Amino acid sequence: MRAPAPPYRGEGPPALWHVSEDPTISRFAPHFVPTALTDEPLVWAVDTRHLPLYWFPRDCPRCTFWAGSRTTDADLRTFLGEQRDLRVHVVEDGWLDHVGEARLYLYRLPVESFSEDREVAGYWVSRATVDPLELVEIDDLVGLHSAAGIVLRATPNLWPLWDEVVGSTLEFSGIRLRNALGRPQPREP
Numbered sequence: 001m002r003a004p005a006p007p008y009r010g011e012g013p014p015a016l017w018h019v020s021e022d023p024t025i026s027r028f029a030p031h032f033v034p035t036a037l038t039d040e041p042l043v044w045a046v047d048t049r050h051l052p053l054y055w056f057p058r059d060c061p062r063c064t065f066w067a068g069s070r071t072t073d074a075d076l077r078t079f080l081g082e083q084r085d086l087r088v089h090v091v092e093d094g095w096l097d098h099v100g101e102a103r104l105y106l107y108r109l110p111v112e113s114f115s116e117d118r119e120v121a122g123y124w125v126s127r128a129t130v131d132p133l134e135l136v137e138i139d140d141l142v143g144l145h146s147a148a149g150i151v152l153r154a155t156p157n158l159w160p161l162w163d164e165v166v167g168s169t170l171e172f173s174g175i176r177l178r179n180a181l182g183r184p185q186p187r188e189p
Helices: 048-054 073-080 093-101 141-148 158-166
Strands: 016-020 043-047 062-066 087-092 104-109 114-116 123-126 134-138 151-155 171-175
Touching: 016 048, 043 048, 048 087, 048 141, 048 171, 062 073, 062 158, 087 093, 087 158, 093 141, 093 151, 141 151, 151 158, 158 171
Parallel strands: 087 151
Antiparallel strands: 016 043, 016 104, 043 123, 062 087, 062 171, 104 134, 114 123
């Protein structure tokens, strides 16, 4: 399993969440997710520590990274300015306004039927239908990142950075990368 992300300012107590742009969900039923590593219908949740990975509009591609126990000093210096507890979230320039304008709804879910995903820290699955316990509305996602001490950056194209991060010793998460701009073509000499 990948190392979990470091804590963030104002993290709050442990809980499980589903993030949506839809404020009207009353029940979560197991369903098939095409991008999952399993074809089993499940209800997916993210824990509080990893909730900031979803402080974005649903379709927004993003590259997120942080240091883990195996992260080298060289990678720490290159990507995180030698700050071992720093988290960085990067979107493409064209998505930054969407992030600033988004309104999200966080559904707190009961933990009883969930178990932690074996592949990725912070993800939880349930085989049972669950009803949310609480609905929290959030906006000003740029300000939320800042208040949490999470660096939010923009870049013209995610792929060059993503390739560097994946090739490094960092821990990382890439979400909705299929919605990123195309990979830049190498320049002719």
